[in-house]
Amino acid sequence: MDQVLEFLQKIWEFFAANILTQPAYFIGLIVVVGYVLLRRPWYEVLSGFVKATVGYLILIVGSGGLVGNFRPILVGLKGRFNLDAMVIDPYFGQNAVTAGVEEVFGRAFASVMLLLLIAFIFNILLVALKRWTKMRAIFTTGHVQVQQASTAFWLILFAFPALNDTWILLIMGLILGLYWAVGTNLTVRITQDLTDGAGFSIAHQQMFGLALFSWLAEKMNSGKRGPSKKLEDMKFPGFLSIFNENIVATSILMTLFFGTILLILGKDYLVEAGFLTASKSFFFYILTTSLNFAVYLAILQLGVRTFVTELSASFRGISQRLLPGAVPGVDCAVSYGFGSPNAVTLGFLFGALGQFLAIGSLILLKSPVLVIAGFVPVFFDNATIAVFANNKGGVRAAMLFPFLAGLMQVFGSALIAGWVGMAAYGGYLGMWDWAVVWPVFTALMKFLSYAGVAIIIAILVLIPQLQYRADKKNYFLVTDDYEQYKQNKAQA
Template identity: 60%
Template sequence: MNAMLAVLLGIWDFFAKNILTQPAYMIGFIVLIGYMLEKKPFYDSLAGFLKATIGYMILIVGSNGLVTSFRPILAGLKDRFHLTATVIDPYFGQNAVTEGVMKTFGKSFGDVMVLLLIAFVFNILLVRFSKYTKLRAVFTTGNVQVQQAATAFWIILFAIPSLGRIEVLLVMGLLLGLYWAVGSNMTIKPIQELTDGGGFAIAHQQMFGIALVAWISDKMKLRADKKDNDQETKRLEDYELPGFLRIFNENMVATAILMFAFFGIIMLVLGRDYFTTLYVTSHGATGLAKDASFFFYIMTTSLSFAVNLAILQLGVRTFVGELTESFTGISDTILPNSVPGIDVAATFAFGEQNAVTIGFLFGALGQFLAIGALMLFHSPTIIIAGFIPLFFDNAVFGVIANNRAGAKAAMILPFLSGIIQVVGAALIATWIGMAKYGGYIGMFDWDTVWPMFTVILKYLGYAGVAIVAIILLAIPQLEYRKDPKHYFLMVEDYEEYKEQTEK
């Protein structure tokens, strides 16, 4: 029995390290399985695997390029001004758990991967029995799963310290698996509408946020329509700017100029000397040579934003079609009425491209105002803006808000999100003790939904576990009751869904 368990754990360890937590291979693996279930020739299945894997690798190049270029600039504010501060960034959050979980709770970080296994299996089971659970999305973004499992592990140890090791892993594994299934399921409608039946959901860190932004955007549009029946809601793409401002109608040009202004100011504040010394040695980023032009260094760094965004969008276009087509085999056989949940970056290839930049900038404005307020009111935890929450949360909120309610919503909702991210992260990171290790996950759901769950778990104990589970299980049931006739049709045949709902 022990030998069999060791073999199974060895297989899981290999799968987790090489496929599950490597999103490109996970997506390629899903495509391969999907085509094999459709009984396609092996060479077609192999071609699909390669195209999907390479496409996702292209996306990762663009995504990593954005993060590695701009994370050091924002994190540099902490080092440059000698702040004792917490960076809101999933990787800083994961590092905080790695460093602090043994010191704080006497537990090993190795349990995080076991927790991830339980959560992933539970997510699949919930979707397999979609007839009863009404859940339709499988969370496939492995790197995000590791980050969330780490923070969830810390939260359950903090909230219910009396739990034994097995109980901790089972309780949080089930709750996290529920969150993955329910959260990604909530994104299906807004993402299907944004992509015109793209056939995927979002599996990331702002799934409840996407659903909330879509709901608020619809309310804003309804209110605007009632106010002026003759005036159609204007999206960002509907504005034709006059004179020299027309250059902002071109997405790449607008992105380059706005990022040069935004990051140029921050880089000037940090100063030339900072870039010629600190990050070359301690952060692995490309620094500034002593005899190089600081102006062109700022220019090159800022323009790389537009370059990496274009690379990211190319990657999305390369793999999404392959994934959507192949997943039919899985949906028809193993997991009926289901779609894959993938990285939020996939949304950036759809909708108005300037909405990505506008969402980022207004989210940044909200974050910086909130950080200023924390300093003004002497908060015990000062937050440093992390690039991943700053961009990946607020950019998608801008895209969805613009698509549903126009330009005004694309500015207002990311701005409010920026404030929520900072205030929510400061409160929860201070309370649960992660702030002193310098990082917290910081994404929208983990600044709103998970703090609420933590309060319930901390003060209601075992009853709180049941309450959180019931809340999560009830959400898809309520969604289903709104439109039982078309609920599953939306993922089975989107064109038919559109025809029926239009009638």
């Protein structure tokens, strides 16, 4: 029996390390399973796997390029001004848990992968029982699951440090699995509306934020001032017409943004830090760094277009045969292939403005926890919020809500990371849900113990029920038959 269990554990470890937490191959596997269930010929299955996997790898190249391009600014702001602060970034947050969880709680980080498995299985079960749970989406963004499982591991241990591993993992798995199922479900309708029924939802770090800001954007659009124009509907006159081209607009705005910060850092510092050689032109370094932003964004959008079609088509096999009416939850960057491309740039700029303003406030107030802006929250959170806000509320919403989100990301992260002790290890996840929603969860568990856990579970279970009651006629139709859903909404 022990040998069987050991063999099963090795299979799980191999699957987790090479497929589940590697989103390109996990998406490829989903495409294979979907096409097999649809009884497609073997060569179409192979073609679908290749296109989906390569498309996601292209997306990762674009995403990684954007992060790397921002690195001189991150390092410079910390080193040039001698700021000893934690970085709000999923990778820094994961490293903080790895470094500190054994020292603070005496627990092994290896338990995180077991937590991920329990939560993922629970997410699938909740969707399989959607007739009663009303949950329609499965969280498939593997690298994000690892980051979230790491941070949840710390937060729940902080609330229940004395519990044994079995109970800790069950409580964690229950709450995290519910969060994944409810969060991805919250983004189903707004993603279908954005993509015109592409058949997926968003599974990332700002799912509750997207739902909230999309709802507020709709309210804003129906207010006294009337509907605001969407970015894609705006045509600039005269010389401003150059901003009608996404690549031109992104390049110019990023040159102003990056150029200003790099000029403040100065050539001498960048040479000393190893980002620039003394013989190279500082002007062309700034220009290349800025233009590369547009390059990597274009690469990311190419990756999205490459794999989304395959994923949407193949998942119909899974939704028909195994999980009727279900949709996959995917990386937030996938949304950048829809709506206005300029919303991505606008969201980044206004989110950065909000974050930098909040960081300046922490410095002026002599906060015990200082924050350095991480690129992942400042770009991927706020660009995604802008894409969805623009779709529901136009230009005003696309500027306002990323700015507010930027403030919340910094203030919320400083509060929770300082309280639970993660700030001492240099990082916190820092994205919207984990700067706003999870601090509330942590406080409920810490102060109310098991009653707090019961309240969290009750709230999470209730959310999709309320969504369903708000529009029973169209709730499942939005994934089952989007064209009919649109007709119903138009008639209403």
